């Protein structure tokens with residue numbers, strides 16, 4: 230699944246701190262992925278769909294290094310994708326994001342840590 | 344939601360004996376998992392006749408609708424229990440004998456086994472309240488009407504199977520099942536929604552007025568209640584008094600709705616026929632073990648802010664517990680998690696997180712609704728004296744609606760929303776942080792919720 234070439238998904242100024250950018254499946258080539266601009270200034274990317282149900286994490290609440298699902302409140306770690314609270318019991322996937330000047334580059338399928 | 348985030352540091356391990364947790368649903372399981380997160384090393388046993396813990400909220404929604412299978416509801420599998428050295432016992436606790444504080448306490452299981460504990464956690468939840476039943480002498484269930492398959496409640500996985508069987512049986516006769524849902528609170532409304540989506544004909548006994556007004560505020564409750572009629576549910580503005588069972592059961596194909604076997608009798612004397620009746624009129628806490636143990640009860644096991652019952656070695660969490668100061672018991676998922684998180688911290692001698700305001704959600708007819716804190720002051724057409732009620736409506740998103748209640752000091756006390764969950768996410772932070780917010784800004788869809796919660 231890991232893709233070598235990054236995709237330019239938007240510009241830094243389009244995604245203020247605390248906001249998220251949903252990248253549709255048509256662009257990622259796999260599943261929808263959301264790029265989050267955390268309050269520490271960093272960008273993170275996770276699979277958009279909550280592992281608990283049919284929610285889009287792009288619509289959740291970003292705080293510290295966590296995203297809280299808009300439906301039933303499960304929290305995921307933006308850095309690791311770990312499911313931190315019930316009702317989610319399954320971790321989600323991270324994807325690598327890079328900032329290149331003004332550009333936001335996403336590596337769909339490449340874990341953040343690699 | 345106050346429990347967002349892992350419990351970070353393992354705390355110093357206090358010297359304690361075994362912890363026995365009675366009831367292994369979300370509250371009981373959360374106590375066990377939080378104890379281990381705290382680095383608690385004493386033996387932990389979770390006892391529940393239902394076995395592995397599972398989540399109940401999808402029972403009336405995704406599971407009934409067939410969108411998820413029973414296996415998707417698991418909160419933890421057997422490997423979790425092995426890894427965390429938590430023993431899972433499939434049994435019902437039949438009796439509880441409490442010794443003096445600090446002494447051993449004894450639990451007797453339905454298979455006769457006896458377990459001893461230093462600390463007992465009661466997480467026994469609640470049981471749906473049944474309707475009164477009258478039976479014809481020749482009805483198949485005349486001896487035990489409560490066991491009649493046409494009279495249902497919804498609390499356990501098996502209840503969903505039973506309800507699906509009724510729908511399937513009617514399906515074979517070539518006509519939709521006619522289901523009477525009694526009670527139009529959160530559960531009754533979800534059932535009406537799921538059952539109509541499954542093609543059943545639903546008669547909803549809602550009582551007079553707009554149900555759930557105190558839970559969601561009048562505006563939101565009214566909009567939600569109107570959904571039933573919009574989706575073809577027959578809304579009966581009356582309370583059901585009891586159920587009459589006839590010998591003709593729903594297995595007998597018939598186009599005559601009066602021979603379906605069940606009649607719901609309303610307080611005004613009407614008799615409404617149905618294939619089956621499901622009561623969603625409330626739950627009563629499973630307190631009999633606590634009663635046997637001599638604990639203080641009042642519609643629930645009375646607990647202090649640490650979730651400690653009237654015996655120092657006993658804790659109660661989730662739906663069965665009631666805070667001594669609270670006007671009523673809380674029966675929601677997040678409350679089960681929060682109370683369990685507190686009890687685990689206290690047992691592990693760690694500092695409990697401060698619990699957040701009461702929060703819950705409900706999903707029906709494709710909309711997501713949430714409420715936090717108290718909406719009671721918005722229950723009527725006019726706000727209660729001393730309170731301000733504001734609504735946020737967004738012309739660009741007419742499906743969304745949010746209601747906020749502020750007290751006379753300008754502090755937010757409650758919020759509810761339809762399809763606008765960030766309203767409630769923001770409200771939680773505003774309430775917890777004690778922020779004073781401008782009502783005009785709350786009402787203005789141009790103002791971001793994040794900005795208000797900062």
Ligand SMILES: Cc1cc2nc3c(=O)[nH]c(=O)nc-3n(C[C@H](O)[C@H](O)[C@H](O)COP(=O)(O)OP(=O)(O)OC[C@H]3O[C@@H](n4cnc5c(N)ncnc54)[C@H](O)[C@@H]3O)c2cc1C
Nearest residue numbers: 366368369370399400435436467468661662674675676703
């Ligand atoms: C159909 C349905 C839909 C719901 N939807 C929502 C929702 O959308 N949002 C929301 O916030 N909340 C919802 N809830 C409420 C939420 O599920 C409950 O608040 C929560 O399950 C309470 O957890 P608990 O662990 O306290 O009790 P329970 O879940 O009731 O579990 C109690 C457990 O104790 C066990 N037990 C009882 N007696 C004994 C004994 N003597 N020995 C051993 N074990 C025993 C039982 O077998 C049971 O497993 C819903 C509930 C139901 C039933």
Ligand code: FES
Nearest residue numbers: 279281282298301
């Ligand atoms: S869908 Fe995300 S917590 Fe349920």
